[in-house]
Amino acid sequence: MKTAWSAAKEIFGLFVEDGSLAVAILAWVVVAALMLPHLSMSLEWHGPVLFLGVAALLLENVWRSALKHRRAVLQSRADVDS
Amino acid sequence: MGTWSHMWPSVLASFLASSVEFVEALTIVLAVGTVRGWRPALLGTWAGAGFLFMLVLAFGPALQHIPLPVLQLVVGVLLLLFGTRWLRKAILRAAGLVSLHDEDAIYAREKAMLQNEGKARAASLDWVAVTTTFKAVVLEGLEVVFIVIAVGSVGNMLLPATVGAAAAGLAVILLGLGLRKPLSRVPENTLKFAVGILLASFGVFWIGEGLRFSWPGQDLALFGLAAGFLAAAMVGVLLAKRSNHLESAEKPMESVGGRQ
Numbered sequence: 001m002k003t004a005w006s007a008a009k010e011i012f013g014l015f016v017e018d019g020s021l022a023v024a025i026l027a028w029v030v031v032a033a034l035m036l037p038h039l040s041m042s043l044e045w046h047g048p049v050l051f052l053g054v055a056a057l058l059l060e061n062v063w064r065s066a067l068k069h070r071r072a073v074l075q076s077r078a079d080v081d082s
Numbered sequence: 083m084g085t086w087s088h089m090w091p092s093v094l095a096s097f098l099a100s101s102v103e104f105v106e107a108l109t110i111v112l113a114v115g116t117v118r119g120w121r122p123a124l125l126g127t128w129a130g131a132g133f134l135f136m137l138v139l140a141f142g143p144a145l146q147h148i149p150l151p152v153l154q155l156v157v158g159v160l161l162l163l164f165g166t167r168w169l170r171k172a173i174l175r176a177a178g179l180v181s182l183h184d185e186d187a188i189y190a191r192e193k194a195m196l197q198n199e200g201k202a203r204a205a206s207l208d209w210v211a212v213t214t215t216f217k218a219v220v221l222e223g224l225e226v227v228f229i230v231i232a233v234g235s236v237g238n239m240l241l242p243a244t245v246g247a248a249a250a251g252l253a254v255i256l257l258g259l260g261l262r263k264p265l266s267r268v269p270e271n272t273l274k275f276a277v278g279i280l281l282a283s284f285g286v287f288w289i290g291e292g293l294r295f296s297w298p299g300q301d302l303a304l305f306g307l308a309a310g311f312l313a314a315a316m317v318g319v320l321l322a323k324r325s326n327h328l329e330s331a332e333k334p335m336e337s338v339g340g341r342q
Contacts, residue, residue, distance in 0.1 A: 017167045025162060033293050046295035051286050051307055055314040058166055059321060062173050066322035069179045 021061040028053045091304055092239035095280040096246030099229045102273050103222040104254035106188075110218035112258065113192035114211045122211035129212070130219025138227055145235055153235065155292030161232045162285025169278030173315055175271045177322030226251075233284055279315060283307035 032053060036046045115123035145153065174180040196214065226247055234243030287304055290297055297303035 022163055043296040044298045047290040047297040059318050062318040063321045066179055066325040
């Protein structure tokens with residue numbers, strides 16, 4: 001059972017490293033699926049809009065991850081100094 | 083010409099992504115073989131490969147029974163999650179915020195760990211070595227299988243994707259046999275950057291197909307998506323580097339505020 005759980009965790013880890021990005025992408029796909037067909041835009045824009053949403057989520061996550069990383073580095077330096 | 087223009091993105095994505103996985107597996111197999119002996123290392127490797135083959139035989143045909151839009155949507159989502167995971171990490175590495183994947187360091191760490199494990203008796207099989215290589219081959223191999231199936235199955239490109247992966251495996255094995263050391267000079271982050279872009283592009287494309295969205299230029303939209311993700315990734319690297327400067331600038335400001 002422990003081995004199966006460990007294997008399941010490894011496989012899950014192949015697709016999800018940052019849970020917030022994975023959840024945001026899944027949520028955007030659901031929103032796009034439900035909303036885009038009802039918006040008054042040319043059909044050829046649906047795909048590009050889907051892409052733009054994913055790109056925006058990726059950039060937001062990178063920005064947030066970078067800030068978090070730097071805060072952690074500065075905090076550890078402050079701890080060492082004190 | 084028309085057929086090749088459809089095939090090469092699948093071949094390229096499969097080749098590049100599989101190369102990265104094969105390099106990572108090779109590092110572990112080399113470490114085990116060097117420290118614990120080649121017989122258990124190769125036994126674990128072959129056992130892992132056999133296990134993966136059985137998995138593909140067992141589950142592969144089931145894919146044909148799944149309705150195409152569902153397959154496109156599910157595979158697209160998984161590819162997008164997989165691709166953005168790699169791309170995000172590659173962006174942070176390129177910005178210098180996460181250390182680069184170091185095959186030499188991994189090789190040294192695995193060797194040290196294996197040397198610390200108790201040695202098997204001379205007459206018995208070294209199960210530590212066998213299970214270490216088995217696990218490495220299965221985990222990295224699962225990623226290769228997923229990539230081949232994801233990139234190949236929804237567009238009738240299974241054969242080109244398989245050829246790409248097989249070519250990558252052969253290239254890495256031959257290089258490994260020739261050099262007999264980790265392939266640390268492979269530009270792994272550049273490869274992961276490219277693979278992340280390709281897989282994320284495929285993912286978005288197949289999600290769109292599964293949701294019956296239109297793509298300008300149809301299959302050619304993949305090139306546009308790849309260009310879009312490349313542009314987004316470059317912006318991501320700049321943003322991540324900028325956040326580094328912002329935090330550095332905040333520290334002296336905080337010190338001045340504190341004294342007041």
